Amino acid sequence: xxxxxxxxxxxxxxxxxxxxxxxxxxxxxxxxxxxxxxxxxxxxxxxxxxxxxxxxxxxxxxxxxxxxxxxxxxxxxxxxxxxxxxxxxxxxxxxxxxxxxxxxxxxxxxxxxxxxxxxxxxxxxxxxxxxxxxxxxxxxxxxxxxxxxxxx
Numbered sequence: 001x002x003x004x005x006x007x008x009x010x011x012x013x014x015x016x017x018x019x020x021x022x023x024x025x026x027x028x029x030x031x032x033x034x035x036x037x038x039x040x041x042x043x044x045x046x047x048x049x050x051x052x053x054x055x056x057x058x059x060x061x062x063x064x065x066x067x068x069x070x071x072x073x074x075x076x077x078x079x080x081x082x083x084x085x086x087x088x089x090x091x092x093x094x095x096x097x098x099x100x101x102x103x104x105x106x107x108x109x110x111x112x113x114x115x116x117x118x119x120x121x122x123x124x125x126x127x128x129x130x131x132x133x134x135x136x137x138x139x140x141x142x143x144x145x146x147x148x149x150x151x152x
Contacts, residue, residue, distance in 0.1 A: 001061065001086065003093045006051035008042070013060035014053065015041045017076045024079065027109045031133050049073060052093045054086045064090035066097055072104035091120055101144045108137040117141050 006014065015038035022028050022037075032040065045051060045065050054061040054077070062077035072094055077086045095102050106113040108127070122141035130136050 001054055001056045001089065003052055003054055003089050006046065006053045006063065008046055010051075010053050010060055010063070011042050011046050012038065014045075014051070014063040014076070017060065017063065017078050018074065020079065021076055027136075028107075029134055029136075045074065050094075050097055052090060052097075054081070054090055056081070062086040062090050064094045066094045066102075070098040070100045070102050072102060075104070087116060088120065095143065101142050103140060103142045105132075105138050105140055107134070108139060114139065117143075 015034075018041070019034045019037050022030055049065040049067050051063060051065045053063045060078070061081035063074065064072060065074040067073050072091070075087060075090060075094075077090070102122075103125070104117065104122070106117060108114075118141075120143070122143045125140045125142050127139050128137060130138070132138055
């Protein structure tokens with residue numbers, strides 16, 4: 001597996017991983033159609049953020065998107081690749097690419113993600129009762145560990 005910068009041709013596979021996760025997660029409402037999710041990834045995520053993919057034998061096993069403000073806006077791993085170090089490798093890459101402390105949001109209902117982020121050095125900063133388009137309670141985490149790249 002290699003972690004590399006994403007190319008636009010990777011976008012459909014990334015959007016598919018997100019859409020599959022939404023459909024497989026019983027507590028996650030579908031706010032946008034699969035086509036709208038793909039459009040958002042094409043027009044926003046891949047245009048504005050640094051996106052990295054986990055490439056295993058030319059198949060996308062996962063993706064992470066890092067916003068210019070060091071916010072991880074997305075971290076998704078294909079169901080067949082979970083618990084194999086893919087998420088950690090992607091998150092480590094985001095931490096290395098960040099210019100400051102990395103932050104991210106996760107839903108309160110996503111207990112597996114919370115345990116993962118805590119294990120990876122993230123600390124809870126605050127919670128909301130659902131100040132997001134899904135209207136689900138969520139948690140903001142920050143990681144202040146060393147390894148942040150110097151700004152040029």
